[in-house]
Amino acid sequence: MLTAVFTVDPTAIDGALLQRAAAVLLSGGLVAFPTETVYGLGANALDARAVRGIFAAKERPAYDPLIVHLADVGDLGRVARDIPPLVSDLAAHFWPGPLTLVLPRCAAIPLEVTAGGETVAVRVPAHPVAQALIRAAGVPVAAPSANRFGRLSPTCAADVLADLDGRIEVLLDGGPTVVGVESTVLSLVGEPVILRPGGVSREALEAILGPVVVSERPVLPTEDLPASPGLLLQHYAPRAPLILYQGTPAAMRAALASAASLHQQSQVRVGLLLADEDLPFFAGLDLLVETAGSAADLETVARRLFSALRALDAAGAEVILARDFGVTGLGLAIRDRLTRAAGGHVVEAPPV
Ligand code: TXA
Ligand code: MG
Numbered sequence: 001m002l003t004a005v006f007t008v009d010p011t012a013i014d015g016a017l018l019q020r021a022a023a024v025l026l027s028g029g030l031v032a033f034p035t036e037t038v039y040g041l042g043a044n045a046l047d048a049r050a051v052r053g054i055f056a057a058k059e060r061p062a063y064d065p066l067i068v069h070l071a072d073v074g075d076l077g078r079v080a081r082d083i084p085p086l087v088s089d090l091a092a093h094f095w096p097g098p099l100t101l102v103l104p105r106c107a108a109i110p111l112e113v114t115a116g117g118e119t120v121a122v123r124v125p126a127h128p129v130a131q132a133l134i135r136a137a138g139v140p141v142a143a144p145s146a147n148r149f150g151r152l153s154p155t156c157a158a159d160v161l162a163d164l165d166g167r168i169e170v171l172l173d174g175g176p177t178v179v180g181v182e183s184t185v186l187s188l189v190g191e192p193v194i195l196r197p198g199g200v201s202r203e204a205l206e207a208i209l210g211p212v213v214v215s216e217r218p219v220l221p222t223e224d225l226p227a228s229p230g231l232l233l234q235h236y237a238p239r240a241p242l243i244l245y246q247g248t249p250a251a252m253r254a255a256l257a258s259a260a261s262l263h264q265q266s267q268v269r270v271g272l273l274l275a276d277e278d279l280p281f282f283a284g285l286d287l288l289v290e291t292a293g294s295a296a297d298l299e300t301v302a303r304r305l306f307s308a309l310r311a312l313d314a315a316g317a318e319v320i321l322a323r324d325f326g327v328t329g330l331g332l333a334i335r336d337r338l339t340r341a342a343g344g345h346v347v348e349a350p351p352v
Contacts, residue, residue: 201332
């Protein structure tokens with residue numbers, strides 16, 4: 001199949017183009033589109049066969065459920081039931097936006113979407129192109145991130161094509177995404193639990209809900225995996241193995257510098273993922289370096305995180321050594337993604 005790329009200006013949306021993309025969705029096809037977090041790979045959430053197409057295009061295992069996207073909180077009753085009263089509070093604060101709520105599923109939502117479960121994950125994305133697409137289609141849109149299973153989420157159209165060109169009918173190119181990490185997934189089945197930290201911080205949720213638990217998400221190790229290509233893909237990562245360093249800024253810099261020089265001695269091409277303020281400490285060294293922004297500006301770090309990792313891959317890094325950005329605000333989501341990219345390979349840098 002040929003993937004048609006439609007360039008859409010989010011500030012002046014071409015209604016005719018969006019109608020064409022919506023028609024593809026309604027005929028059972030797949031349309032990748034920008035959201036404020038990352039690009040999504042959309043199908044009509046009410047069409048089980050179309051939803052199976054998402055899993056095939058992504059090579060995603062059927063046990064991993066999808067998020068259903070709505071244009072408006074008013075449509076929530078089409079996908080979820082037994083909606084607790086606090087949803088209206090959360091929706092008022094965070095929708096449209098990077099918050100996904102897990103609720104009991106309506107029968108109209110096929111089990112393909114929910115991976116056989118009785119709950120459904122729902123969000124109202126804030127991106128104008130996502131909004132326009134869902135409105136034009138007039139149906140809820142199931143969409144995981146538009147990457148092959150196990151790889152980094154795409155934050156621009158080129159990232160989507162790198163993984164899915166020829167596997168999807170349409171890609172709406174609305175430019176780079178702004179949040180850069182995926183939505184926060186909050187379960188409201190029972191006590192509220194953050195299943196995945198993301199674009200809405202724990203602190204912002206706690207301002208409304210009071211203390212919220214963050215569930216431990218299992219991390220698949222990148223090492224010691226059986227030599228099956230399918231399993232090796234599951235580390236959700238850049239191609240190069242990644243090691244995450246945690247500690248004070250001085251401790252992280254010292255540990256990164258000594259690890260980098262050890263790797264260099266064994267002729268391994270090292271890529272470093274740093275913060276802007278780390279740069280002076282690594283000046284003049286023959287290393288591949290990317291900064292995602294200042295550690296004091298986590299919005300920028302989140303926005304640039306995945307593209308910085310992709311850039312290190314593209315530059316030929318054979319190992320990526322990354323610094324940590326703490327757990328305050330977006331730091332928690334950044335740490336979660338880096339820990340996953342590292343397959344749990346996290347080093348506590350000794351104090352200096
Ligand atoms: O920002 C985002 O959330 C992006 C954009 C495209 O909306 N989507 C995204 O989808 O990241 P995906 O499929 O890559 O991640 C969805 C996450 C997975 O961790 C999945 O296990 C979880 O949400 N999830 C989906 N349905 C669930 C359910 N019913 N119960 C618990 N977790 C669920
Ligand atoms: Mg994903």
